[in-house]
Amino acid sequence: MKLGRYIAQKTVWYLVALVAAVSLNFLLPRLVPGNPVDVIVSNLSRGGSVTSEQQKQVYESYVQEFGLDQSLGQQFLTYLAKVFTGDLGTSFAYYPAAVNDLVGQALPWSIAVQLPAILIGWILGNVIGAIAAFRGGNWDRSVFTTSLFLSAMPYYCLSILLLYVLAVVAGVFPVGGAYSLGLSPEFSVAFLWDALSYYWLPFLSLVVVFIGGQAVGMRSMAIYELGGDYVSYARAMGIRDNKITQYIFRNAMLPQITGLALAIGTLVGGALITELVFSYPGVGTLLFNAIAANDYPVIQAVTLIITVAVLLANFAVEIAYGIIDPRIRAAKSGEK
Amino acid sequence: MSTERPQHAPSSTGVLARAQNIRCVYGGGEEDFTAVDGVSIALGEGEVLGLAGESGCGKTTLGNALAMIAAPPLYVLSGTLEIDDGTIDLSTLSHDDVKRHRPYRGRTVSMLPQGAMNSISPTLRISSLIKDVMRAHDPRITKDEALDLARERLKMLEMPVRVLDSYAHQLSGGMKQRMITVISTLQNPRLLIADEPTSALDVSSQRMLVEMLLEMVEQRIMSGVVFVTHDLPVLSQVSDRLAIMHAGRIVESGPTRQLVEDAQHPYTRKLLGSVLDPSQETRARGIARRSAPVTPEEVGER
Numbered sequence: 001m002k003l004g005r006y007i008a009q010k011t012v013w014y015l016v017a018l019v020a021a022v023s024l025n026f027l028l029p030r031l032v033p034g035n036p037v038d039v040i041v042s043n044l045s046r047g048g049s050v051t052s053e054q055q056k057q058v059y060e061s062y063v064q065e066f067g068l069d070q071s072l073g074q075q076f077l078t079y080l081a082k083v084f085t086g087d088l089g090t091s092f093a094y095y096p097a098a099v100n101d102l103v104g105q106a107l108p109w110s111i112a113v114q115l116p117a118i119l120i121g122w123i124l125g126n127v128i129g130a131i132a133a134f135r136g137g138n139w140d141r142s143v144f145t146t147s148l149f150l151s152a153m154p155y156y157c158l159s160i161l162l163l164y165v166l167a168v169v170a171g172v173f174p175v176g177g178a179y180s181l182g183l184s185p186e187f188s189v190a191f192l193w194d195a196l197s198y199y200w201l202p203f204l205s206l207v208v209v210f211i212g213g214q215a216v217g218m219r220s221m222a223i224y225e226l227g228g229d230y231v232s233y234a235r236a237m238g239i240r241d242n243k244i245t246q247y248i249f250r251n252a253m254l255p256q257i258t259g260l261a262l263a264i265g266t267l268v269g270g271a272l273i274t275e276l277v278f279s280y281p282g283v284g285t286l287l288f289n290a291i292a293a294n295d296y297p298v299i300q301a302v303t304l305i306i307t308v309a310v311l312l313a314n315f316a317v318e319i320a321y322g323i324i325d326p327r328i329r330a331a332k333s334g335e336k
Numbered sequence: 337m338s339t340e341r342p343q344h345a346p347s348s349t350g351v352l353a354r355a356q357n358i359r360c361v362y363g364g365g366e367e368d369f370t371a372v373d374g375v376s377i378a379l380g381e382g383e384v385l386g387l388a389g390e391s392g393c394g395k396t397t398l399g400n401a402l403a404m405i406a407a408p409p410l411y412v413l414s415g416t417l418e419i420d421d422g423t424i425d426l427s428t429l430s431h432d433d434v435k436r437h438r439p440y441r442g443r444t445v446s447m448l449p450q451g452a453m454n455s456i457s458p459t460l461r462i463s464s465l466i467k468d469v470m471r472a473h474d475p476r477i478t479k480d481e482a483l484d485l486a487r488e489r490l491k492m493l494e495m496p497v498r499v500l501d502s503y504a505h506q507l508s509g510g511m512k513q514r515m516i517t518v519i520s521t522l523q524n525p526r527l528l529i530a531d532e533p534t535s536a537l538d539v540s541s542q543r544m545l546v547e548m549l550l551e552m553v554e555q556r557i558m559s560g561v562v563f564v565t566h567d568l569p570v571l572s573q574v575s576d577r578l579a580i581m582h583a584g585r586i587v588e589s590g591p592t593r594q595l596v597e598d599a600q601h602p603y604t605r606k607l608l609g610s611v612l613d614p615s616q617e618t619r620a621r622g623i624a625r626r627s628a629p630v631t632p633e634e635v636g637e638r
Contacts (some may be wrong), residue, residue, distance in 0.1 A: 247459075247460060
């Protein structure tokens with residue numbers, strides 16, 4: 001019952017946060033200077049064959065089509081009504097493509113490259129960090145130094161480094177893209193095999209940095225927990241080392257779970273720069289292009305997905321924390 | 337029950353344990369710090385031996401060596417413990433030595449630590465810790481069997497059984513320390529090393545814990561206690577014999593009353609003389625030192 005009250009309280013707070021985030025998602029892109037229709041019209045008139053009268057007609061029809069002639073409040077209500085029916089609108093830049101389709105095409109690429117990178121990086125990083133803390137000595141020193149170096153390295157640095165060494169110099173992997181020219185995405189062995197060769201570089205550039213960050217965090221937490229009074233007492237009672245390791249791991253895992261959930265939450269936003277470096281057609285690339293074209297519906301759609309994913313991930317962390325750590329459940333639900 | 341210990345020769349059945357030539361160092365390199373320097377002590381059946389001394393004199397280190405929980409950077413260079421017709425080599429020069437001692441810990445020699453506040457993992461129920469402690473020495477015991485034993489012990493000590501379902505943060509400081517005492521003695525250890533168990537407690541909790549420990553000794557739940565503390569008033573009530581430590585060595589030992597009333601070593605006399613005296617004379621001296629009467633306003637400023 002106490003856990004139920006804890007979950008109910010959390011749910012209410014996350015709904016409030018969602019409403020605030022959705023409002024900001026709508027408002028912020030519109031505060032950016034410039035008008036999406038200006039971009040479209042200027043692109044149309046580049047050949048010089050369109051008269052100013054025609055430009056005006058095109059401009060007005062697009063403004064009307066996109067609903068930009070309505071008040072901001074009216075636009076917001078229309079946006080909300082569509083969002084709740086699962087319609088993310090029509091792209092301005094790729095008119096008349098539906099935003100749902102654009103996001104649907106980009107999202108699998110981002111998830112495919114990031115989810116395995118995050119999960120594998122999280123598991124390997126935590127195991128390596130825990131082993132370094134338990135074994136100490138030279139093992140700890142070398143793991144800590146390497147992990148710190150990797151975790152401090154920006155994704156794009158490693159991306160460019162890997163691109164140069166493995167693709168340009170060694171020629172082991174293709175330089176960019178997600179699959180060879182002439183192929184189109186499909187579930188066939190030939191396509192997946194081809195896509196795999198393009199997959200390794202963005203995957204490696206993400207996973208290596210993630211392993212470093214997780215190993216540093218886990219090592220610090222495990223060393224802190226190893227010095228805990230409960231560890232000394234458990235030893236004094238004759239409890240075996242493997243059982244004590246479970247106590248330590250459970251307590252040291254708490255901050256690491258936050259890191260995992262937040263990483264999964266933000267993965268749908270794409271690893272923007274990594275995707276750009278490797279010309280990977282994920283959500284990061286989609287968002288980058290949409291911002292350049294003031295494509296409000298696409299920007300709103302991507303930021304909405306990121307918002308919902310981050311909120312869900314945080315919610316999952318809070319619930320997991322409440323289950324794993326009874327002190328947090330007690331503090332949040334007013335229990336002694 | 338009274339917390340006053342009868343001052344009698346502790347053992348009619350002989351010596352419970354004899355620790356010989358314990359030498360402990362911190363560091364293990366060329367610049368070691370010797371914390372315990374060739375200490376030997378003996379303990380009779382049913383005896384409470386008080387180990388007193390100022391902070392840093394090596395009494396906790398000696399307790400850790402006896403409880404076989406010394407781990408790097410603390411090394412036990414030498415020492416033996418004769419108990420139950422056997423001799424345990426206490427030296428811990430490597431992690432393998434620490435592992436070798438595991439079967440003795442909690443059962444032959446158990447530990448009651450000072451920091452009961454943090455002695456239980458915050459994500460572990462008391463019942464789970466009890467199960468793990470019991471299974472560490474008897475893997476065949478079921479959780480129910482372990483908890484039945486704990487319930488029986490709690491009832492005997494007139495403690496609430498419901499605490500078994502609690503987490504550490506749900507218990508008061510005094511209850512936590514008493515619960516740790518129950519867990520530490522659940523396997524009827526021959527020797528209990530109580531390391532400053534009352535230091536963090538208020539006076540009423542101190543009294544409850546001391547009474548509980550003495551009852552456990554009377555009931556022979558454990559056969560002997562080494563009570564480590566700097567709190568001489570507590571020791572004078574609890575212990576049958578006192579050993580005074582200074583700079584890693586025992587400078588004087590003897591029956592508690594005899595040692596308190598007729599200390600021979602200058603350090604023992606100095607230590608006993610350092611205990612604050614709440615008599616009128618001391619209070620009067622304190623007041624006389626002040627230059628003017630204390631007003632309520634001054635109290636507010638202090």
